[in-house]
Amino acid sequence: MSRTMFEKIWSRHVVAEGPGGQSLLYVDRHLLHEGATHAFARLEKQGRGVRRPEACVATADHYVPTGPGAEPIADPEVRRMVDDLERHTGRLGVTFFGRGEPRQGIVHVIGPEQGVTQPGIVLVCGDSHTATHGAFGALAFGIGSTEVEHVLATQCLWQRKPRVMRITVTGARPPGVMAKDVILAIVARIGAGGGVGHALEYAGPTIRAMSMEERMTVCNMSIEAGARAGMVAPDETTWAYLEGRPFAPRGEAWDRALAHWRTLPSDPDAVFDREVTLDAAEVAPTVTWGTSPQDALPITARVPDPAAVGDPARRASMERALAYMGLTAGAPLAGTPVSRVFIGSCTNSRLEDLRAAAAIARGRRATVPAWVVPGSGLVKRAAEAEGLHRVFADAGFEWREPGCSMCVGINGDTAAAGERVASTSNRNFEGRQGQGARTHLMSPPMAAAAAITGRLTDVRTLG
Amino acid sequence: MQPFTRLTAVAAPMDLPNIDTDRIIPARFLRRPRESGVGPLLFHDVRFDATGGERADFVLNRPAYREARVLVTAENFGCGSSREMAVWALVDHGIRVVIGPSFGDIFFENCFKNGLLAIVVPGETASDLRSALAARPGMTLTVDLEAQTIAGGASAPIRFEVDAFRKHVLLTGRDELALTLEHLPAIEAFEARRRVEMPWLG
Numbered sequence: 001m002s003r004t005m006f007e008k009i010w011s012r013h014v015v016a017e018g019p020g021g022q023s024l025l026y027v028d029r030h031l032l033h034e035g036a037t038h039a040f041a042r043l044e045k046q047g048r049g050v051r052r053p054e055a056c057v058a059t060a061d062h063y064v065p066t067g068p069g070a071e072p073i074a075d076p077e078v079r080r081m082v083d084d085l086e087r088h089t090g091r092l093g094v095t096f097f098g099r100g101e102p103r104q105g106i107v108h109v110i111g112p113e114q115g116v117t118q119p120g121i122v123l124v125c126g127d128s129h130t131a132t133h134g135a136f137g138a139l140a141f142g143i144g145s146t147e148v149e150h151v152l153a154t155q156c157l158w159q160r161k162p163r164v165m166r167i168t169v170t171g172a173r174p175p176g177v178m179a180k181d182v183i184l185a186i187v188a189r190i191g192a193g194g195g196v197g198h199a200l201e202y203a204g205p206t207i208r209a210m211s212m213e214e215r216m217t218v219c220n221m222s223i224e225a226g227a228r229a230g231m232v233a234p235d236e237t238t239w240a241y242l243e244g245r246p247f248a249p250r251g252e253a254w255d256r257a258l259a260h261w262r263t264l265p266s267d268p269d270a271v272f273d274r275e276v277t278l279d280a281a282e283v284a285p286t287v288t289w290g291t292s293p294q295d296a297l298p299i300t301a302r303v304p305d306p307a308a309v310g311d312p313a314r315r316a317s318m319e320r321a322l323a324y325m326g327l328t329a330g331a332p333l334a335g336t337p338v339s340r341v342f343i344g345s346c347t348n349s350r351l352e353d354l355r356a357a358a359a360i361a362r363g364r365r366a367t368v369p370a371w372v373v374p375g376s377g378l379v380k381r382a383a384e385a386e387g388l389h390r391v392f393a394d395a396g397f398e399w400r401e402p403g404c405s406m407c408v409g410i411n412g413d414t415a416a417a418g419e420r421v422a423s424t425s426n427r428n429f430e431g432r433q434g435q436g437a438r439t440h441l442m443s444p445p446m447a448a449a450a451a452i453t454g455r456l457t458d459v460r461t462l463g
Numbered sequence: 464m465q466p467f468t469r470l471t472a473v474a475a476p477m478d479l480p481n482i483d484t485d486r487i488i489p490a491r492f493l494r495r496p497r498e499s500g501v502g503p504l505l506f507h508d509v510r511f512d513a514t515g516g517e518r519a520d521f522v523l524n525r526p527a528y529r530e531a532r533v534l535v536t537a538e539n540f541g542c543g544s545s546r547e548m549a550v551w552a553l554v555d556h557g558i559r560v561v562i563g564p565s566f567g568d569i570f571f572e573n574c575f576k577n578g579l580l581a582i583v584v585p586g587e588t589a590s591d592l593r594s595a596l597a598a599r600p601g602m603t604l605t606v607d608l609e610a611q612t613i614a615g616g617a618s619a620p621i622r623f624e625v626d627a628f629r630k631h632v633l634l635t636g637r638d639e640l641a642l643t644l645e646h647l648p649a650i651e652a653f654e655a656r657r658r659v660e661m662p663w664l665g
């Protein structure tokens with residue numbers, strides 16, 4: 001019988017069937033960050049241990065400062081989150097990449113970078129952007145704190161099987177159109193709730209032609225369309241990326257793993273619960289105008305007019321978003337002044353992202369404060385080996401230390417109320433980048449272009 | 464976990480779709496332990512103004528809805544971040560039931576881990592309920608988990624679906640972890656088989 005990739009991975013991980021259609025699913029790899037300290041503390045209190053410490057990898061990303069140099073953490077509450085993670089992982093024998101260690105970085109950057117993320121596995125993390133790892137043909141999804149505790153104690157999780165939606169992307173991406181533009185277009189197409197209850201499989205020639213880093217950018221934002229998991233079938237691009245990474249299998253084990261991985265892609269006649277198609281040739285460099293990632297439009301568009309919308313709930317929601325964002329219906333998006341620029345996050349902080357932003361920054365000068373926050377110590381090191389840090393510095397961009405930084409603002413890296421941020425992150429929610437801060441999501445080259453002109457800018461016009 | 468069986472309480476309508484967990488609890492509060500009191504932080508930045516005063520127009524600040532223990536929401540409530548503190552803030556504020564056409568998947572799971580009953584009803588049902596609650600501020604709803612019904616106002620009780628596993632855990636307040644450990648032999652057998660079939664995973 002024909003099966004989807006999702007079905008193949010799911011069925012292979014069912015430990016037991018429970019009542020009400022719930023399955024006890026085995027978890028191969030568990031990534032952890034400072035948010036896990038709540039779960040660790042509860043386990044400690046109950047005197048419970050970790051079932052398989054060797055299946056866990058932890059790093060400090062959400063709370064670490066990203067200012068240049070190894071500044072101490074001033075805020076005692078923030079410092080406690082980082083210190084507690086180090087203490088618990090040390091006590092339990094869990095691999096931990098802490099501050100100052102080059103392998104430290106954003107959990108969704110370092111998992112793939114270290115080869116922890118592999119095809120065919122079930123991978124979880126207490127973070128909604130865990131779908132990033134689905135780029136390798138893994139079933140990867142975000143979980144809550146109680147679920148983190150449950151996985152630590154049992155290596156399993158009760159789950160109800162989601163439906164599967166295939167999103168087929170065809171057509172060549174026009175110049176200036178990045179993976180970020182493709183996923184923003186997908187989120188706009190199916191809506192912020194369109195993927196609720198689904199795992200997404202991204203397919204089609206445009207996805208196949210993408211690098212691993214681009215596939216990660218696409219899968220990363222699955223949750224912005226409501227889907228917990230997003231995945232891409234593994235192929236030659238995947239093997240080439242994985243081979244030789246520290247946690248990847250080697251020698252005979254590699255051959256054996258590879259033979260299994262080749263069986264993972266969905267069968268040609270597999271049936272999906274829902275099918276969506278997108279022509280990448282019709283996608284333009286995209287920015288968001290509102291307070292949901294679904295509020296995305298080509299940079300050439302105008303701010304939409306709520307009055308033109310029939311559904312009263314949708315109209316009210318748009319009016320609120322425009323008031324929060326300080327935008328006027330009908331005004332062109334391009335030319336909107338920005339206060340600052342953030343290039344980073346688990347969506348867009350990998351080496352290719354930094355190269356693409358540097359290509360725009362090179363030989364130009366930022367006119368507003370602009371931060372570049374590499375996704376990991378190793379990304380930072382690789383970028384510096386290519387001289388990207390000097391390109392950014394010469395252009396007046398600030399080159400910072402790895403972490404989640406202004407994507408989530410949890411470490412104190414925030415924008416002020418009323419400030420407008422051109423950001424390569426994944427969420428433009430009210431208050432996401434600081435109370436009252438206004439976020440426009442876009443690709444790294446678009447963010448770099450905004451830094452140069454101080455306005456939302458069609459990167460294609462910079463030449 | 465506090466079990467949930469049946470509740471009659473004031474219900475409050477929240478009409479905006481896509482209310483994300485950042486709005487339910489801003490990220491800057493996530494470093495605090497739950498014991499420090501997260502209920503007062505619920506919807507912080509839309510519930511309070513810059514000086515810490517209540518915003519009169521926020522639904523839970525209006526006199527009729529102050530005692531609300533049920534929320535009736537629009538599409539995709541609880542989307543975004545996986546932060547479980549969003550559910551802790553709701554529960555610690557006193558909310559025991561959320562009713563809506565759809566919820567963020569991770570938020571939905573988190574609800575059931577914390578004794579918060581999340582009920583999915585058709586969009587029209589949710590919208591009718593919100594209209595009724597807006598028309599009669601302070602109106603109560605009775606939510607009966609055993610019978611799987613929502614009753615209140617003039618209309619006939621609404622029947623809702625909940626999967627048997629979640630229902631059992633909520634009704635009994637049972638620790639899910641203890642339940643899983645009953646499957647320990649199956650977990651061990653799975654691990655033994657996996658070591659043979661996928662030895663590269665360790």
